Structure formats: structure tokens, C-alpha cells
Amino acid sequence: MGRPRSFEVEEALEAALGVFWRKGFEGTSYADLVAATGVERPALYSAFGNKEALFLKALDRYASHYGNYVWEAVALETALAVATRVLEGAIELNTRFADRAGCFGINGALAGSDDSEASRQALIKWRADGEAVLRDRFERAKTEGDLAANADSAVLAAYILTIAHGLAVQAKAGFSREKLTAIARLALSAWPQA
Amino acid sequence: MGRPRSFEVEEALEAALGVFWRKGFEGTSYADLVAATGVERPALYSAFGNKEALFLKALDRYASHYGNYVWEAVALETALAVATRVLEGAIELNTRFADRAGCFGINGALAGSDDSEASRQALIKWRADGEAVLRDRFERAKTEGDLAANADSAVLAAYILTIAHGLAVQAKAGFSREKLTAIARLALSAWPQA
DNA sequence: ATCATTATGTAACGTCCATTACGTATCTGG
DNA sequence: CCAGATACGTAATGGACGTTACATAATGAT
Numbered sequence: 465m466g467r468p469r470s471f472e473v474e475e476a477l478e479a480a481l482g483v484f485w486r487k488g489f490e491g492t493s494y495a496d497l498v499a500a501t502g503v504e505r506p507a508l509y510s511a512f513g514n515k516e517a518l519f520l521k522a523l524d525r526y527a528s529h530y531g532n533y534v535w536e537a538v539a540l541e542t543a544l545a546v547a548t549r550v551l552e553g554a555i556e557l558n559t560r561f562a563d564r565a566g567c568f569g570i571n572g573a574l575a576g577s578d579d580s581e582a583s584r585q586a587l588i589k590w591r592a593d594g595e596a597v598l599r600d601r602f603e604r605a606k607t608e609g610d611l612a613a614n615a616d617s618a619v620l621a622a623y624i625l626t627i628a629h630g631l632a633v634q635a636k637a638g639f640s641r642e643k644l645t646a647i648a649r650l651a652l653s654a655w656p657q658a
Numbered sequence: 659m660g661r662p663r664s665f666e667v668e669e670a671l672e673a674a675l676g677v678f679w680r681k682g683f684e685g686t687s688y689a690d691l692v693a694a695t696g697v698e699r700p701a702l703y704s705a706f707g708n709k710e711a712l713f714l715k716a717l718d719r720y721a722s723h724y725g726n727y728v729w730e731a732v733a734l735e736t737a738l739a740v741a742t743r744v745l746e747g748a749i750e751l752n753t754r755f756a757d758r759a760g761c762f763g764i765n766g767a768l769a770g771s772d773d774s775e776a777s778r779q780a781l782i783k784w785r786a787d788g789e790a791v792l793r794d795r796f797e798r799a800k801t802e803g804d805l806a807a808n809a810d811s812a813v814l815a816a817y818i819l820t821i822a823h824g825l826a827v828q829a830k831a832g833f834s835r836e837k838l839t840a841i842a843r844l845a846l847s848a849w850p851q852a
Numbered sequence: 853a854t855c856a857t858t859a860t861g862t863a864a865c866g867t868c869c870a871t872t873a874c875g876t877a878t879c880t881g882g
Numbered sequence: 883c884c885a886g887a888t889a890c891g892t893a894a895t896g897g898a899c900g901t902t903a904c905a906t907a908a909t910g911a912t
Contacts, residue, residue, distance in 0.1 A: 465880040466888025490684050491770035494870065504891055506872070511889095515870065570827055571769035575760070576685035588831045619840045622828070626841050630824030633764055634816070637782045646813045647820050654848035659910040660858025688900065698861055700902070705859095709900065853912100860907065869898070877890065882883100 473511055474525075476501040480508075481522040485564040489519050489573045489583040519572070519583050526568045527590060530557055534594040534625075543605035544655050547624050550598065551648040554628040558635035559644065566636030570629055591629075595621045615656050627651045667705055668719075670695040674702075675716040679758040683713050683767045683777040713766070713777050720762045721784060724751055728788040728819075737799035738849050741818050744792065745842040748822040752829035753838065760830030764823055785823075789815045809850050821845045 479501040483492050494505050494515070501508065512518040533553025537546045558566050569591055573584040598621035605611035611620075631644050673695040677686050688699050688709070695702065706712040727747025731740045752760050763785055767778040792815035799805035805814075825838050 465886075467878040467890070469889065470878095486769065487771055488684075488769035490682075491774065493771070493868080495868085496771075505870085506892095507890070509871070566769070574768050574827065574830060575680065575682035575765035577681055577687070577690075580685065591831065616840070619837075619844060622833075622837060623841045623844045626824035626828055627820065627845075628824070629827040630820035630822070633768065633823040633827065634820055636768060637785065639816075643813075643816060646810070647817045650813060650817045650848055651821075651845065652848075654844055654846075659856075661860070661908040663859065664908095687898080689898085699900085700862095701860070703901070855912085856910095858907100858909080860905100862904090862906105863902105864904095865900100865902070867899080867901105870896100872893105872895070874892090874894095875890100876892100877888105879888075880886090882885085 469507075469511070471501070471503050471507070476503050476508070476511065477518075477521055477525050478529075480512075480518055481525050481568065482561075482564055484519055484522050484572055485526070485561075485566075485568040486571070488571050488576070489515075489580045490576045516582055520586055523568070523572070523583075523586055523590060531567075531569060531590070531594075533557065535597060538597055538601040542610040542658075543602050543620075544610070544652070544658075546598070546601055546605075547620070547655060548652055550624055551627060551631070551652065554631055555635075555641060555644045555648060558632050559641040565638065567629070567632035570632050571636060591625065595625050598624060610658050612656050612658060620656075623654075663701075663705070665695070665697050665701070670697050670702070670705065671712075671715060671719050674706075674712055675719050675762065676755075676758055678713055678716050678766055679720070679755075679760075679762040680765070682765055682770070683709075683774045684770045710776055714780055717762070717766070717777075717780055717784060725761070725763060725784070725788075727751065729791060732791055732795040736804040736852075737796050737814075738804070738846070738852075740792070740795055740799075741814070741849060742846055744818055745821060745825070745846065748825055749829075749835060749838045749842060752826050753835040759832065761823070761826035764826050765830060785819065789819050792818060804852050806850050806852060814850075817848075818845075 480497050483496050483500045487496065497508060498505060508518065512521055534550055537549035537553060540546045540549055569587050572587050573580045576584060599617045602611055602615070602617035602620050606613050606615060606617065627648065631647065635644060674691050677690050677694045681690065691702060692699060702712065706715055728744055731743035731747060734740045734743055763781050766781050767774045770778060793811045796805055796809070796811035796814050800807050800809060800811065821842065825841065829838060
């Protein structure tokens with residue numbers, strides 16, 4: 465009971481995510497959030513909590529709606545196919561929206577004041593989770609034979625995501641999808657022989 | 659004539675650079691700058707101009723005192739030696755100071771509000787300049803024969819710096835020098851045969 | 853010794869920030 | 883149709899931000 469919400473929570477969260485994606489945690493003001501969501505401040509607070517809580521919910525949405533390409537890629541059949549798909553997914557996402565180039569997981573909070581520390585750590589953890597999933601997948605590939613037994617899964621996972629992060633920085637600087645793709649192709653040529 | 663400065667301008671700039679390196683343009687307040695430099699606000703304004711001008715001067719200092727490893731590396735004899743040295747230099751710098759991990763050229767302003775746009779663009783330009791220097795060096799290597807004539811210098815330069823940017827993101831997240839080095843070694847294995 | 857000049861620290865400026873008190877509006881349950 | 887509950891928009895809160903006025907102190911030149 466009580467008065468019903470006059471806005472869609474998921475729509476507002478999506479709009480807020482867009483702003484954080486573009487401007488980062490610290491670069492985003494409530495004026496920005498109100499403009500993007502069409503929702504007044506007190507309603508944002510009542511629906512999401514404070515700015516940090518809203519950012520963390522935006523991260524959840526990003527993880528499930530946009531940044532899930534790593535978790536999807538590990539379903540592919542070979543380690544190289546997984547690695548390739550991860551970079552393809554990163555490039556596609558980093559260039560999908562012209563107004564929010566790059567990766568929310570990096571743009572959101574790379575460096576900042578102490579106020580942004582919790583957000584920064586949350587993004588670091590999310591990226592580390594992706595790296596762990598990738599490492600486990602590569603480890604499995606070694607037992608299945610499509611990755612050399614002497615390969616270092618942890619380094620390979622870190623390598624692929626380091627490329628992805630570098631591509632995200634370049635995408636934020638305005639690099640075209642074509643240029644990013646050429647870089648990724650070169651990066652994948654370092655993949656160890658099975 | 660006039661009263662002499664009671665602080666060393668270069669020392670203050672170095673201290674300000676340290677703060678921007680760690681917290682970025684938007685994450686840095688004048689309270690931070692005063693604490694780090696030991697210089698009061700009006701003296702900072704009189705010596706450097708406003709926050710944006712101070713940031714740009716910090717970038718100049720970073721470019722000449724820290725981020726010059728790209729410009730130094732191109733003096734090496736082969737394209738591969740240059741590429742190797744660039745990544746070595748990036749890793750060394752990204753992990754040199756525990757309290758300011760990563761690269762000022764990325765940490766300084768990756769995403770932010772409109773207020774940081776000028777700083778952001780200045781960093782993008784600085785990174786693009788490094789890429790151009792690297793591309794020209796690789797182009798020369800093709801004429802000198804230590805790089806395959808059908809290699810794409812622009813892609814190779816972008817590739818190496820994309821790796822460097824990815825390493826910087828990982829360094830900011832706390833990656834060890836050893837792990838970064840393993841990633842860089844793998845990245846360099848993609849280098850085309852002469 | 854006085855003057856113009858430049859730097860100093862204190863203490864303020866207006867503006868924007870994240871956050872919320874409050875009175876009103878709209879729903880459900882009885 | 884009233885009571886309780888929840889959401890609404892307006893407008894304010896205190897604090898932090900970048901920036902600067904101002905009075906004072908220290909210099910070189912005449």
C-alpha cells in the first residue's frame with residue numbers, strides 16, 4: 465500500500481548508469497542524475513539510497529546487462545575462442561554508445577578523492593572477478609587439451625583483460641571500432657599454440 | 659624586485675603533480691594541494707594560475723620528468739627493442755611510487771564532468787603524441803629492415819600503448835610489478851617477425 | 853629613507869555539492 | 883470514506899568547493 469511510484473526504477477537506474485558511465489562517480493552530480501532520469505532528488509534517495517549506493521546499484525546493472533560478455537564467453541569451446549570473444553565483446557561495448565565510450569568498470573572510478581574509494585574498490589573487485597572466471601576457464605582448457613599444459617592461466621587471463629582495459633582507455637579517447645579491432649587481432653596473435 | 663618567493667616553484671609543482679597523479683583532476687581539492695605543497699592557496703594561484711592551469715603545468719612536468727620513456731625508447735636500435743623498452747618503462751613508472759600507482763596520463767582525467775574536459779583532452783593529446791612518435795619510429799624501422807615491410811606501424815604503435823594503458827589500469831588496481839612484467843612479456847610475443 | 857613591486861597568510865566570497873525536512877498527493881485496507 | 887502508508891515536489895540544510903580581497907611583509911632601486 466501507499467502511493468505507487470510514478471517512475472520505473474529500472475529505467476531510472478539505466479539512465480543513472482549512463483551518466484556514471486560517461487562522467488564517473490565523482491564527475492556526476494545530482495543535477496546530472498535528475499536531468500538524466502527525470503526523477504527528483506528525494507525520489508532517487510528513497511529508491512536507491514545515497515550516491516554511493518546508487519553507483520553500486522548501477523554497477524550491478526552494468527554487470528548483468530552490459531559487462532556480462534566475459535561470463536558468457538567462457539561457455540565457448542576453446543580457450544582461444546573465449547579470449548577472442550572477450551575482446552570482441554569489450555570492443556563492441558566500448559563503442560556501442562557514442563556518448564558513453566569506454567568501460568563503466570574503468571570510467572566509473574579509476575582515480576579520485578577518498579569519497580570515491582568504495583566505488584573504486586567495487587569496480588576493482590568486479591574486474592578481478594572477471595579475471596578469475598577467465599583464469600578458471602583457461603585452467604579447464606589445459607585439462608581439455610586446447611591450451612598448452614605449460615601455459616600460465618593466470619597470466620593469460622590478466623593479459624586478455626589488460627588488453628580489454630587498454631582498449632577501454634583508447635575507446636574513451638575516441639578510437640574507432642576498426643582501430644580497436646586491429647589492435648585486438650594483434651594481441652590475440654600472441655596466444656600460445658595448443 | 660619585489661618580495662621574493664618563499665617556496666621553490668618546481669618543488670611545489672612536483673608535490674601538486676603527486677596529488678593529481680593519485681587522485682586525478684576532479685578528485686584533487688585545493689585543501690589537498692595546500693597540504694601536499696605546504697603553500698597557501700593564493701600563492702598557488704599567483705605561481706600557477708587556476709586549478710586547470712596548475713594541472714596542465716603538472717602534465718608538462720610529468721611529460722618531461724616521468725613520462726618521457728617513450729621519447730627515449732625510440733633511440734634504441736630496433737623496433738622490438740623500442741617496444742620492449744616502452745613497456746618496461748611503463749611498468750617501472752606505474753609501480754615506482756606506491757602512493758601514486760598507475761599513469762598520470764590516465765589517472766589524471768579519464769572521465770569526469772565538463773569542468774575537467776580541458777584536462778582530459780590535454781592528456782589525450784599527450785598520449786596521442788607518444789603514439790605518433792612510436793609510429794614514426796616503426797615506420798623508419800621498416801626502411802631499415804628490422805621491421806617487416808608489410809607491418810602496420812600505426813597499429814603496432816597503438817598496440818604497444820594500448821598495452822601500456824591497460825597495464826596502468828591494472829597497476830592502479832594494485833597489480834605487482836612481476837605480474838605486469840609477465841603480461842608485457844606475453845604482449846611482446848605478438849611482435850611480427852623481421 | 854622612501855617608493856614601487858611582488859609575495860605573504862587570513863579570511864572571506866559566491867556557487868555548487870550531497871542530503872533531507874516538510875507539507876501535499878495518491879494509493880490500499882477496513 | 884476514513885486511516886495508515888508511501889511517494890511526491892519544493893525548498894531548504896550545512897559543508898566543501900574553487901577563487902579572490904585585503905592588509906601586511908619583504909625585497910631592489912633611487
